[in-house]
Amino acid sequence: MICGFVPLGYNALRTTLLKxxxxxIEKLFEPIKGMWKEKGISIVTNGWSDARRxxxxxxIAVTESGLVVLKAFNCEGEYKDKFYIVxxxxxxIAEVGPQNMVQVITDNAPCASLQGCLLRANILMFFGPHVWFIL
Structure with missing residues (x-):
């Protein structure tokens, strides 16, 4: 321990310092997000299990200037079918702006091809004429 150092309390860590x-971090990502309008982004989905299973x-948003983890969802108790993931x-897509989208890349889970069908069915309604690849 450092002599005279008083660590911050639990509430300060989870409120003020966290904000x-x-x-x-948002400020550090501004240059990457600024490139989204020029170059477009790919949304990549990644399913996995943590140490507690x-x-x-x-x-994840991926561009040539870097990647940004947009959100991580704890899906415990959810039925992870095509409708949930879509x-x-x-x-x-609504959050990053459909005009910035280039493609969506998913894993090879059994419902991935059905996700592609659902996304393509909705594309012309509100996503515009973008190129989409579902892997």
Missing amino acids: KERAN RPLINL GLIKDI
Whole structure:
């Protein structure tokens, strides 16, 4: 321990400092997000389980200037079918702006091809004429 150092309390760590750090990280990502309008982004979904075997889904924005983990969802207790995952993807697309989208890349889960069908069915309604690849 450092002599005379008093560590911050639990509440300060989870409120004030957490908000400051989030603002700092958002500021660091501004140059990457600024390129989204010029170059477009790919949304990548990634499903995995943590050390406690909880199912998680990451939604990541990928560009040539870097990647940003947009959201990570704890899907414990959820039925992870095509409708659930397409709902997550649609929410992220609305958040990043459909005009910035280039493609959506998913894993090879059995419901991935059905997700592609659902996304393509909705594309002309509100996503515009973008190129979409579902792997």
